[in-house]
Amino acid sequence: MSLRKVANVVGLLEVFIAISMLATGLVALGYGDGDASAFFLAAAITFLTGWATYLATRFDDDVTAREGFAIVTMAWVATASFGALPYLLSGVLDSPVAAVFEAMSGFTTTGATVFSDIESLPHGILLWRSMTHWIGGMGIIVLVIAVLPYLGVGGMQLFRAEVPGPTPERLRPRITQTAKLLWLVYFGLTAVLALLYGLGGMGVFDAINHSFSTLATGGFSTRNSSMAEMSPFIQWVTILFMYLAGVNYALHFRAATGRLVYLRDEEWRFFTTVLVVSAIVVTALNLIAGSSSGPQSAVRDGLFQVLAITTTTGYVSADYEQWVPGARMVLFALFFVGGMAGSTSGGVKALRVMVLLKAVGNELRRHLHPRAVLVSRVNDKPLKAEVAARIVGFVILYLLLCLAGALALALTGIDPLTAIGGSIASVGNVGPAFAGLGPTDNYGWMSSQGLFVLTFLMLVGRLEIYTVLLLFHPELWKSRRAFH
Amino acid sequence: MRVIVVGAGEVGFHLAQRLSEEHQDVVVIDSDPEQVEHAAQQLDVQTIMGNGASISVLKQASVKTASMLMAVTSRDEVNLVACLAAKRLGVSYTVARISNPDYYEPDSVLSREQMGIDLVVNPERECARETFLLLKNAAFTQVAEFADGRVQLVGLKVLEGAPVAGRTIRDLREEFEGGYHYVTAAIVRDGKTTIPKPDSTIEAGDLIYLLAPTSEMGAVPPLAGYDRFELKRVMIAGGSPEGQYIAELLEEHGVDCTILDRDRRRCVELAEQLPRSLVLHADATDLELLEMEGVSGVDGFVASTGNDETNLLSSLLAKEAGARKVLSLVHKFEYLKLVPAVGVDTSVSPRISAVNAILRRVRRGRVMTVASLSRIGAEAIEFVVGPSAPIAGKALRDVAFPKEGVIGTILRGEEIILPRGADVLLPGDDVIVFAMPEAISEIEALFD
Numbered sequence: 001m002s003l004r005k006v007a008n009v010v011g012l013l014e015v016f017i018a019i020s021m022l023a024t025g026l027v028a029l030g031y032g033d034g035d036a037s038a039f040f041l042a043a044a045i046t047f048l049t050g051w052a053t054y055l056a057t058r059f060d061d062d063v064t065a066r067e068g069f070a071i072v073t074m075a076w077v078a079t080a081s082f083g084a085l086p087y088l089l090s091g092v093l094d095s096p097v098a099a100v101f102e103a104m105s106g107f108t109t110t111g112a113t114v115f116s117d118i119e120s121l122p123h124g125i126l127l128w129r130s131m132t133h134w135i136g137g138m139g140i141i142v143l144v145i146a147v148l149p150y151l152g153v154g155g156m157q158l159f160r161a162e163v164p165g166p167t168p169e170r171l172r173p174r175i176t177q178t179a180k181l182l183w184l185v186y187f188g189l190t191a192v193l194a195l196l197y198g199l200g201g202m203g204v205f206d207a208i209n210h211s212f213s214t215l216a217t218g219g220f221s222t223r224n225s226s227m228a229e230m231s232p233f234i235q236w237v238t239i240l241f242m243y244l245a246g247v248n249y250a251l252h253f254r255a256a257t258g259r260l261v262y263l264r265d266e267e268w269r270f271f272t273t274v275l276v277v278s279a280i281v282v283t284a285l286n287l288i289a290g291s292s293s294g295p296q297s298a299v300r301d302g303l304f305q306v307l308a309i310t311t312t313t314g315y316v317s318a319d320y321e322q323w324v325p326g327a328r329m330v331l332f333a334l335f336f337v338g339g340m341a342g343s344t345s346g347g348v349k350a351l352r353v354m355v356l357l358k359a360v361g362n363e364l365r366r367h368l369h370p371r372a373v374l375v376s377r378v379n380d381k382p383l384k385a386e387v388a389a390r391i392v393g394f395v396i397l398y399l400l401l402c403l404a405g406a407l408a409l410a411l412t413g414i415d416p417l418t419a420i421g422g423s424i425a426s427v428g429n430v431g432p433a434f435a436g437l438g439p440t441d442n443y444g445w446m447s448s449q450g451l452f453v454l455t456f457l458m459l460v461g462r463l464e465i466y467t468v469l470l471l472f473h474p475e476l477w478k479s480r481r482a483f484h
Numbered sequence: 485m486r487v488i489v490v491g492a493g494e495v496g497f498h499l500a501q502r503l504s505e506e507h508q509d510v511v512v513i514d515s516d517p518e519q520v521e522h523a524a525q526q527l528d529v530q531t532i533m534g535n536g537a538s539i540s541v542l543k544q545a546s547v548k549t550a551s552m553l554m555a556v557t558s559r560d561e562v563n564l565v566a567c568l569a570a571k572r573l574g575v576s577y578t579v580a581r582i583s584n585p586d587y588y589e590p591d592s593v594l595s596r597e598q599m600g601i602d603l604v605v606n607p608e609r610e611c612a613r614e615t616f617l618l619l620k621n622a623a624f625t626q627v628a629e630f631a632d633g634r635v636q637l638v639g640l641k642v643l644e645g646a647p648v649a650g651r652t653i654r655d656l657r658e659e660f661e662g663g664y665h666y667v668t669a670a671i672v673r674d675g676k677t678t679i680p681k682p683d684s685t686i687e688a689g690d691l692i693y694l695l696a697p698t699s700e701m702g703a704v705p706p707l708a709g710y711d712r713f714e715l716k717r718v719m720i721a722g723g724s725p726e727g728q729y730i731a732e733l734l735e736e737h738g739v740d741c742t743i744l745d746r747d748r749r750r751c752v753e754l755a756e757q758l759p760r761s762l763v764l765h766a767d768a769t770d771l772e773l774l775e776m777e778g779v780s781g782v783d784g785f786v787a788s789t790g791n792d793e794t795n796l797l798s799s800l801l802a803k804e805a806g807a808r809k810v811l812s813l814v815h816k817f818e819y820l821k822l823v824p825a826v827g828v829d830t831s832v833s834p835r836i837s838a839v840n841a842i843l844r845r846v847r848r849g850r851v852m853t854v855a856s857l858s859r860i861g862a863e864a865i866e867f868v869v870g871p872s873a874p875i876a877g878k879a880l881r882d883v884a885f886p887k888e889g890v891i892g893t894i895l896r897g898e899e900i901i902l903p904r905g906a907d908v909l910l911p912g913d914d915v916i917v918f919a920m921p922e923a924i925s926e927i928e929a930l931f932d
Contacts (some may be wrong), residue, residue: 371744371773373751373763382756 008057014050018043028124035124038090046082080104097448104455106132108462111219111314111431114444129220130212137216137344146179190215200234217345219314219431226316246311246339271350279306282327289324310334312346314431316439346429355391405457412449426454427461486550490536490566491557492519494835511545537565547573556581571600579603607838612729619784622713622809623705625830628855644688646709654682666694667892669918677860695892697900717782721768721798722789735760768798780806787812799828867931871911875930881905889919
């Protein structure tokens with residue numbers, strides 16, 4: 001384990017973050033809200049720190065798997081820390097903890113915010129919030145791998161540690177090419193969505209911000225009411241693109257090259273079935289209970305909220321806390337599902353849920369046939385027993401983390417239901433939760449301790465637990481060498 | 485006709501034996517001195533020790549004058565290279581035994597067009613297919629296919645009170661006009677095989693052999709007193725390659741299948757490759773487990789481990805427990821006769837099955853197919869009527885056909901004819917003949 005290498009790669013990453021700050025600063029200058037200088041200053045600090053670290057710690061050999069975990073975790077910590085600078089320097093936030101929370105919520109595409117009056121924020125800050133979503137959605141490291149092939153073999157270690165899902169697919173033999181293609185699809189979809197928002201009557205600024213946020217499955221909006229006051233057309237377009245953002249990008253890439261393989265993918269079928277069934281149940285329950293705004297909007301709101309939560313986007317089109325208990329419980333269950341592996345969404349991931357259900361089915365079957373040798377299959381391919389066990393282990397760890405997070409929050413004095421909701425919404429990178437953190441609330445009232453816990457949960461959830469938790473495992477540090 | 489057989493193992497030895505009995509000139513090549521010695525002592529064949537894939541060894545076997553090479557060692561790659569070498573040295577027909585299913589894919593380079601190997605045979609798969617046919621037609625103790633499966637020869641026992649019991653062949657033909665589309669090829673009573681004449685009677689307890697178009701076979705079991713039978717659940721004891729292929733065939737036909745093996749790693753492999761079967765990690769002779777998994781209610785049970793003793797024991801246990809149709813794979817030739825004696829319904833010999841599969845598809849002069857019914861000592865042979873054959877152009881009732889043989893079926897293009905006395909054979913017809921070994925050379929002369 002060489003801290004030198006960790007510092008080197010992280011330093012280089014920050015240069016990219018500085019560039020994105022600079023770009024945001026230029027836009028801010030154009031709007032003239034007075035926050036541009038904060039961005040230029042933040043960019044300068046970030047660039048100088050990053051570049052100096054990079055130059056001071058150059059190395060020749062490859063990145064090992066252990067270093068990979070450390071690099072990815074530290075990269076996200078550093079990025080969120082530097083990403084907090086614009087909030088502090090522009091004076092929209094005073095508390096460093098709140099600023100880091102807002103930045104981490106952005107990069108991890110959680111979409112939880114401490115701001116109560118979003119519409120009063122300067123344009124630069126609004127764009128920076130969406131920008132953090134967009135960069136974090138496909139992954140900071142994936143971006144760097146796509147641009148700079150210098151990580152070599154080690155790149156795969158980093159890629160694996162950052163991309164959501166058990167085993168990232170390679171679209172091309174080289175990891176750099178794969179990362180490039182993923183970003184290409186991501187960029188293309190974002191551009192199409194921005195155009196559609198424009199067609200739907202959104203202004204240029206709002207269209208860009210919301211397309212960043214939607215494709216990243218983030219949830220930051222430029223409006224206090226999130227998506228609730230948008231036109232039905234905008235909401236339908238958002239429903240479609242939240243769905244697309246929750247699908248494995250490898251499938252989109254294949255579709256773009258003329259091979260429509262969605263139906264052949266078992267995880268896709270599972271994910272889509274869960275969404276459709278949940279939306280039907282939620283809508284039906286709301287209609288039976290007597291929706292105030294008519295069937296058309298009940299269908300739209302049902303679909304919208306089911307997608308917003310399952311894909312972990314966290315947009316709000318209706319206050320789901322006013323829904324009947326059954327519908328709310330369906331949404332609660334969906335907090336855990338998440339999108340497909342290889343998408344920009346958070347949560348457990350549909351693939352893991354599917355494998356878990358199969359494992360449960362196998363266990364039941366084993367009671368009938370004690371000597372049975374049972375193998376789970378995904379896409380008709382047998383799943384190795386170790387892989388299946390690892391996935392089951394992950395789901396258990398995920399639930400434990402949610403529980404531990406809720407406990408930590410409750411210890412800061414938050415009521416249990418709010419604590420549970422906040423913990424699950426943060427680990428799953430969803431954003432809005434229940435009770436005190438419901439769709440019409442924000443995280444601004446929380447104590448620094450509470451925000452710190454949530455920041456940690458968002459990070460651990462985004463990097464799929466193991467990458468971060470490994471850093472706390474003593475064995476990772478056993479072969480540690482002096483920092484030279 | 486000169487035939488080179490590469491490999492003197494189980495399949496090679498038996499193949500050489502059958503070819504030699506058909507009066508072909510056989511050269512056997514094997515690199516194992518013991519196998520070569522065994523073949524040299526037991527068979528009327530020439531033997532050569534060496535690698536059958538080597539050009540110099542093939543030249544030593546006078547490959548230039550050979551018209552056929554059959555490479556049947558247990559190693560796919562040796563068989564492939566031997567066939568390719570033989571093709572280059574001018575052998576017109578080559579047969580390769582290939583077990584690895586990866587080489588079997590539809591667009592495999594092994595196809596006749598690309599590599600020039602005329603016939604690729606997978607012995608395990610052939611054995612599985614035969615077993616499957618026997619399972620599916622529970623009443624049959626033996627099934628052999630002719631003419632790409634269009635005609636079948638089946639053996640079955642006539643039950644007490646069956647519609648055909650106590651009748652003569654002539655009666656049956658007249659009474660079931662339009663309904664008895666079968667040629668009764670042989671009747672086995674008290675262990676003695678006879679080729680029936682029109683006035684022979686079929687009695688309850690007889691084992692009869694019938695030849696008919698495959699499409700007509702479904703009506704046979706009720707005539708012999710069997711209930712309608714549908715194969716729904718099968719248990720396979722032993723995850724040998726044959727066992728796995730049987731399970732695959734059953735899965736394809738929607739039959740509920742349980743397969744067990746005592747090796748855990750093999751079980752995992754089976755579970756990975758058989759998505760719809762239940763795989764159990766258990767011993768084939770573990771009666772308690774077999775009963776717990778419902779062996780008493782299965783329609784079919786196959787013992788398919790690599791060990792004959794285990795197979796026979798396992799099938800006996802299954803029969804005792806109440807499995808409806810019990811089949812055992814039997815590798816050792818000597819054990820085959822034991823099968824009816826110990827009470828197992830029927831057996832399949834992987835070795836004979838493989839040899840039959842090859843001989844069935846390879847034309848050797850006038851002879852096309854042979855099915856050897858070793859248990860009753862008779863053979864079914866498919867002949868092609870030669871242009872100047874003595875039998876051609878005459879009504880069958882005027883031909884002096886040996887009484888140890890019978891003409892089963894005539895294949896004329898797409899047409900399947902069940903012969904009557906007035907029928908006339910034409911040159912080019914395929915004729916399936918059922919005969920005792922002593923009559924074969926006399927019959928062959930009629931067709932040449």
